[in-house]
């Protein structure tokens with residue numbers, strides 16, 4: 001079932017077109033990462049889905065309803081880019097306040113505080129919270145409901161590595177229960193394994209929108225194979241396989257997907273000469289560069 005349906009959406013602020021003809025949809029339980037440089041239009045796209053700013057042209061529907069309608073608003077949990085709270089309230093008071101606004105039982109809010117790891121600090125005033133703790137309160141309020149659609153704008157900024165990991169566990173749970181999750185991020189490495197689809201925006205346009213493996217196939221970026229020998233045998237190995245010798249005893253090769261298996265066969269056929277093999281597909285960072293600067297790639 002389609003939860004978020006964006007069709008040819010554009011947004012202009014005066015002469016400046018910040019979102020250009022973007023079509024993107026999210027099904028129930030899908031986790032989609034929205035990537036793009038600063039000013040690419042990610043936040044604007046989310047704000048349009050929220051009904052905070054109207055589309056200039058095109059159409060957006062949330063559960064079939066227009067953005068900003070009662071049905072759409074009730075379905076969405078939103079974590080804004082910069083979260084601002086009432087510093088004089090405790091974390092618990094703030095979340096209870098949000099829960100009451102959404103007519104949700106306050107007990108649910110307490111469970112969420114635990115889920116985001118704030119139980120110990122929930123009676124402290126928010127003004128004493130660290131950046132990451134404020135981010136967690138923001139996340140907890142976005143999860144109240146739970147929402148059918150979670151729009152999370154740079155949700156992991158300010159979170160330490162363990163907290164980021166825990167955050168993606170929460171996203172996984174949400175998605176398993178059917179929530180569609182659209183999250184923007186500049187932290188590419190953590191997204192590789194934690195999202196179903198990658199959408200890349202540049203200068204307002206959506207330049208890619210597919211699973212990581214499909215993006216890899218289309219981009220045809222080489223796969224790196226590092227073969228380790230010993231200092232004595234590396235020269236023979238390099239002669240046999242071609243490729244570049246690095247660090248004295250490693251030979252580095254680059255191949256396309258369709259050549260990978262046969263090359264690996266040749267390498268393992270070298271028997272004792274080979275001590276270890278590392279196979280590294282194109283990273284999301286390399287793919288991001290490939291898709292977000294197409295002009296450069298074509299030169």
Ligand SMILES: Nc1ncnc2c1ncn2[C@@H]1O[C@H](COP(=O)(O)OP(=O)(O)OP(=O)(O)O)[C@@H](O)[C@H]1O
Pocket residue numbers: 013016018036037038039040041042043044045081
């Ligand atoms: N209210 C506004 N009035 C005028 N221009 C705006 C407005 N809101 C956004 N813009 C412009 O729209 C463009 C896209 O901004 P947006 O905030 O959507 O980018 P972003 O992809 O979220 O960037 P970042 O990664 O820095 O958060 C920018 O050029 C920005 O200056």
Ligand SMILES: [Mg+2]
Pocket residue numbers: 042043044081153
């Ligand atoms: Mg933004």
